[in-house]
Amino acid sequence: MTSISRIVAAGLTVAVVTGAAFAASHLDPIVAAGITARQSHMKLYQHNIAVLGAMAQGNIDYDADAAAAAAGNLAALSTLNQSTYWPLGSDSASVEGTRALPAIWENGDDVMAKAAALAEAAAALNAVAGSGLAEMQAALGPVGQACGACHQTYRKRDDG
Amino acid sequence: MLKRLRQLNRLILAGLVLAALGLWLTRPQPLAPDALDGLAGDPLAGAAVFAAAGCASCHMAPGVVRGDDPVLAGGRRFASPFGTFIAPNISSDPEAGIGGWSDIDLASAIMRGVSPTGEHLYPAFPYNAYLLAEMQDVANLIAYLRSLPADATPSQPHEVGFPFNIRLALGGWKLLFGTRGWTLDGALGPQERRGRYLVEALGHCAECHTPRNRLGGLERGLWLAGAPNPAGEGRIPNITPGGLDWSEAQIVAYLQTGFTPDFDSAGGEMVDVIANMRRLPEQDLAAIAAYLKLVPPVVTAAAEPSAGN
Incomplete structure (x- = not known):
């Protein structure tokens, strides 16, 4: 190895090592914002499903207006464009603080199909949520299954 | 010299006896041939056993969502510290699946972890739990399995390396860890x-x-x-x-x-x-x-x- 190439190699090594260290300690702001956005979005699903679920399980009385409002929110949430929520490099193998598995970015078509299935189930729930407890209960099941279909493959197991 | 030889002979004999005893203790033990006698399988009741036993979770093809009549084509991969097990086809296909197995073959696989050819099956298949099942439930389950669609996808071999690929040793596993x-x-x-x-x-x-x-x-x-x-x-x-x-x-x-x-x-x-x-x-x-x-x-x-x- 010539001395010049040795210097170049050393320089590259330093660059790579410091780059990796930088990546580990400073989250890219776009990545951080995407993770915050999608986790907030999931919280909103959870909040509205909790209203319907509490009625479905008999923990609170069925209220047609409240049920219709929550189902309307779910339907709206499920159709929002999330493209900026999922920047490259924001998967659980690249950064801390997320359970979004890299498979999401490898199987874009399947993820979109599952998102469409959720939107469909949420629209069906929205159509009946205000019409009665039994109708709402029956339509909530497929929404839960749509949540699970995605979490089955694309959400990292937690440490529980 | 002669005495030494005699001692050696005795040692070899003892070793052979021990090995034979070990092989006998760890031999595959299928159910008795008459274990299902007098039990008629009810496929409708078998559907509930099938759901409770979770058969579809492992034996459906990868990525398939559970429907009412699942196709048990196999192919899902289960990584473990011992290698990767690949769920076999247990659809009703007579070649690729279990269509050609007798009822007692199936019951022995489910409850004893023994294949129709008399080999030990890997405990990735939870026979160690199913051995506590009631025989009538197993008869019902078998009737239900036979009612499910056939699929011709061949089963794939497990990806298990030495020494875990020695099926004979699974008898020792059963002896040590089998459910009592x-x-x-x-x-x-x-x-x-x-x-x-x-x-x-x-x-x-x-x-x-x-x-x-x-x-x-x-x-x-x-x-x-x-x-x-x-x-x-x-x-x-x-x-x-x-x-x-x-x-x-x-x-x-x-x-x-x-x-x-x-x-x-x-x-x-x-x-x-x-x-x-x-x-x-x-x-x-x-x-x-x-x-x-x-x-x-x-x-x-x-x-x-x-x-x-």
Whole structure:
């Protein structure tokens, strides 16, 4: 190895090592914002499903207006464009603080199909949520299954 | 010199006797040929056994969502410290599946882990739980399996390296770690007994929720106390009362809908489990919940608060 190439190699090594260290300690702001956005979005699903679920399980009385409002929110949430929520490099193998598995970015078509299935189930729930407890209960099941279909493959197991 | 030879002979003889004894003790032991005699299988009742036993979760093709008549084409991969097991085709196809097996062949595979050719099966197949099943339930299950669609996809060989690829050794595993009876013993009421049957026998919950020793035997002293995920990251949760503080009604709701008490949704393997569980009558789910409340509580270190998506 010539001395010049040795210097170049050393320089590259330093660059790579410091780059990796930088990546580990400073989250890219776009990545951080995407993770915050999608986790907030999931919280909103959870909040509205909790209203319907509490009625479905008999923990609170069925209220047609409240049920219709929550189902309307779910339907709206499920159709929002999330493209900026999922920047490259924001998967659980690249950064801390997320359970979004890299498979999401490898199987874009399947993820979109599952998102469409959720939107469909949420629209069906929205159509009946205000019409009665039994109708709402029956339509909530497929929404839960749509949540699970995605979490089955694309959400990292937690440490529980 | 002659004396030495005689000693050597005696040693060899003793070794052979020991080896023969070992082979005899660890031999594949199928059910008695008449074990199913007098039992007629009811496919309708078998559908409930099939759901409770979770057969579809492993034996459907990868990525397939559970429908009413699942195609059990096999092909799902199960990584473990011993290698990767690939679920076989158990559809009714006479060549690729179990269509050509007799009822007693099937029952011996399910309850004894012995193949129709008399080989030990790997305990990735939970015969170690199913051996506690009632013979009538197994007869019903077999009748139901025969009613499901055929699929010609060939089964793939397991990807298991030396020494775990020696099936003969599985007899030793069975001898050491085989289920001898109920883990939760004592005086139980009818609902709790039903729950125990569903959890310990058909549901084989302990296969994932109980930790294993280095040879893959269940640590029965830590029954359902949670375990590392054999396929990689994360843990399978502790579902003893020391780890799960949900009410019985909340456990039933989770098994029916996949929603936790705070309306997060189930993920991972539990999604397939719930696709089976919600097909069971509510009183069966209530029995499971009642049983889980009786399991000795094991307190594990509190998990880190989990990050969201």
